[in-house]
Amino acid sequence: MGEFELIRRCFMQAAQGPGVVTGIGDDCAVLQVPDGQQLVVSIDTLVEGVHFLPGTAPEQVAWRLLGAAVSDLAAAAATPAWLTLALTLPQADPVWLEPFAAALATRARELGISLVGGDTTRGPCLTLSAQVHGWVPAGQALLRSGARAGDRILVSGTLGDSRGGLETLLQPTPSNRNVDWLQQRFYRPEPRVELARQLRPWLQAGLDISDGLLADLQHVLDASAAGAVVERDQVPCSAALLNSYPQQAQEWALSGGEDFELCLAVAPADVAACMAVAERLGVALTDIGRFCAEPGLTVVTADGCPVDGLARGYDHFKEST
Amino acid sequence: MGEFELIRRCFMQAAQGPGVVTGIGDDCAVLQVPDGQQLVVSIDTLVEGVHFLPGTAPEQVAWRLLGAAVSDLAAAAATPAWLTLALTLPQADPVWLEPFAAALATRARELGISLVGGDTTRGPCLTLSAQVHGWVPAGQALLRSGARAGDRILVSGTLGDSRGGLETLLQPTPSNRNVDWLQQRFYRPEPRVELARQLRPWLQAGLDISDGLLADLQHVLDASAAGAVVERDQVPCSAALLNSYPQQAQEWALSGGEDFELCLAVAPADVAACMAVAERLGVALTDIGRFCAEPGLTVVTADGCPVDGLARGYDHFKEST
Structure with a gap:
């Protein structure tokens, strides 16, 4: 043939x-x-x-x-x-x-x-x-530019699961419900098409998280000429990831990559409307921080202390070859 | 970086x-x-x-x-x-x-x-x-379907040059004007964008020649449910190709591939108008045969005798690997 x-x-x-x-x-x-x-x-x-x-x-x-x-x-x-x-x-x-x-x-x-x-x-x-x-x-495409100081940072779903799913393949563990679910998150990403379309009227800026939350959020900051503060403990992790990888879950949620969830900039007054749409669609939507005028991306603990030394996402050409 | x-x-x-x-x-x-x-x-x-x-x-x-x-x-x-x-x-x-x-x-x-x-x-x-x-x-894209029995087969430029240019690389020969020109035809194909746009009102069907004239013409026949007769000696070869590869020129013009010239179906009454456009643009346009109702693709000599045993073009997956 x-x-x-x-x-x-x-x-x-x-x-x-x-x-x-x-x-x-x-x-x-x-x-x-x-x-x-x-x-x-x-x-x-x-x-x-x-x-x-x-x-x-x-x-x-x-x-x-x-x-x-x-x-x-x-x-x-x-x-x-x-x-x-x-x-x-x-x-x-x-x-x-x-x-x-x-x-x-x-x-x-x-x-x-x-x-x-x-x-x-x-x-x-x-x-x-x-x-x-x-x-x-016409004129309504969601772009990385447009986030303004004061806008809230919303993310869909849970983060880090794809990295967890990859880990179960790199370091195989016995199959269980958590492992199967994490692998599905890795193999079968669910693009948030309908969520993005229905939220469109309220979105100032946004993108999908493919390189890791912090790396992608930095792209929004670069395009919008803004800074941001992320509250570490608000970043959503799944129970499956927390149960399977309690030590790594938080780091993977911040920097794991290939989540294919959305990271969005929304005016504070519009957050409730967005949450209502997400609830109707059955997709989690979480407020994880805010955009600000001061440049730079800061991750803070629950009591407001900056967290240092975080990985900033995945770059194919920085890998050893 | x-x-x-x-x-x-x-x-x-x-x-x-x-x-x-x-x-x-x-x-x-x-x-x-x-x-x-x-x-x-x-x-x-x-x-x-x-x-x-x-x-x-x-x-x-x-x-x-x-x-x-x-x-x-x-x-x-x-x-x-x-x-x-x-x-x-x-x-x-x-x-x-x-x-x-x-x-x-x-x-x-x-x-x-x-x-x-x-x-x-x-x-x-x-x-x-x-x-x-x-x-x-809208509605005017040139397609492979639409050639009708009686339409003439027109091709732009000269065929086989790209195959000749490849040969000069596979079996290096001293550089000369012909060799340089053939290599340019291989490395730097010139898409016939303006010719196709200006001929559009008269074109019944057509495509560009990437797999070789005979293989691509067969695609038109399949899509148009027609047959065709190609007059071998009318297929245009460049002087550079004929001088450099007199034995192979005709075969490469029929089957060499990657010419990126156009092969077009035009009603006999419209051929003169097409030729005038091509002349104004400085691109050769040659009548090499006709579409017919009988299925199949036949290549004939100047005295009308069918030619057998021709290669039918390039298929990546048929190559030895």
């Missing part, structure tokens, strides 16, 4: 959806952005052995790829629409490709995104780049 | 252009498709050692990446607008990254496309995925 037939067979099933004029199979996909909406795009790469462990099941690769990519649309408060996939793999192996494509199609449907094009090539290392496309009413 | 600083420093220079509301530096790019236009997108991957030789100069990688990617927009008769880049490389080496980014910015400007986002990650093998975005008046 040649390249063309392989791609056709595995990926055609996911090719239809709103706004798709011409999907997979031509030189380009032809797409219709609705009137009054702006296009929002982001591209993300996963490399085997760098972003996921060698031998990870194809379904888990598909979940993680889509979860991370669609989370960038949530970070812009956009509505997911279309996906393209650049897939590089050592060989065209149906034993890997078929379950990958099936999981991608299922998860894409759940996330409301349609595969409209791609490129499959041979290369020595399994590498996947997903570009996601969405739309947002 | 960390990942973020590296990306900012190398790629920020290319971040502005028409329709760019928010470019590089946020979670997503925010983009405005003009009223009445449809969005057209395509993603393409280059892998070192598969699509280009190890050690290829970073400038040449940038030219080739952009030429191949923008050619897909020409294949849809679209206007180039925006580019995103997923770059995976073994190390964040400024000696490679800076000339790559500079050449990318220059070539992007020449091609009328703006870099609006990307993802740079570490991985064992240099891998580049470029997604291009353009627009086309």
Whole structure:
């Protein structure tokens, strides 16, 4: 089976959806952005052995790829629409490709995104780049800039779970309910698309937490020319993480990375409205501190003392190679 | 220098252009498709050692990446607008990254496309995925479907030069004017954007030639449910290719691949109008045969005899690995 037939067979099933004029199979996909909406795009790469462990099941690769990519649309408060996939793999192996494509199609449907094009090539290392496309009413995309002194810092869900899930894979422990749940948080991130869309009217700035809370919050500070104070003990940790890794939970919640939760700037007067939306959607939303005029990012204890020596998140190129 | 600083420093220079509301530096790019236009997108991957030789100069990688990617927009008769880049490389080496980014910015400007986002990650093998975005008046994208029995087959430029250029690299020969020109055709493909846009009113179907004329023409036949007869001696070869590789020129013109010229279906009555446009733009346009109702792709000699045993183009996964 040649390249063309392989791609056709595995990926055609996911090719239809709103706004798709011409999907997979031509030189380009032809797409219709609705009137009054702006296009929002982001591209993300996963490399085997760098972003996921060698031998990870194809379904888990598909979940993680889509979860991370669609989370960038949530970070812009956009509505997911279309996906393209650049897939590089050592060989065209149906034993890997078929379950990958099936999981991608299922998860894409759940996330409301349609595969409209791609490129499959041979290369020595399994590498996947997903570009996601969405739309947002003109002028209303959520950006990193716009946080103002006095705004509260809200985060969705619980933080550090993905790092905990990774730890259970690096240092395997007997399977139990906590371990299974943490691994699911690692493998199958749940982008906060609906939360971001419904909160959009009240959001001053925000992003999704992919490098770790402190590193990503610093991006908001840089873009907004603001400072921030985070109350360490308010940063939400799951019971599963606290039970499994009581010593590390707090550090991982601050710096673990790949949580794919939202970090948002909201005026104090709007916090209650945001909390009500989150409650209706069944997503935790926690006030963890405030933006301020003084530059810098400070983490404080419950009694207001600054905490020093915190790791500031993940940078691929600072790793030893 | 960390990942973020590296990306900012190398790629920020290319971040502005028409329709760019928010470019590089946020979670997503925010983009405005003009009223009445449809969005057209395509993603393409280059892998070192598969699509280009190890050690290829970073400038040449940038030219080739952009030429191949923008050619897909020409294949849809679209206007180039925006580019995103997923770059995976073994190390964040400024000696490679800076000339790559500079050449990318220059070539992007020449091609009328703006870099609006990307993802740079570490991985064992240099891998580049470029997604291009353009627009086309609603309903007017050039597709592979739509060729009708009786339509003429037109191709732009000359074919096989890129394959000839590759040969000069695989089996080095002394540099001369022909060799330099063939290598330029390999390294620096010239997407036929303006030709496709100006011919658009007369085009029934078409694509760009990336896998080889015969393989790509077969894609048009599949999508259009038509057959075709190609007159072998009409397929345009450059003097440089004929002089350097007289034995192989014809085969490479039919099957060599990566020409990034256009192959178009045009009604006989419209051929003269198309030729006039091409002449005004200074691009060769050659009538090489016709579409027909009988299925199948036949290559014939000047006296009408079918030619057998032709290679049908390049398939990454059929190569020995």
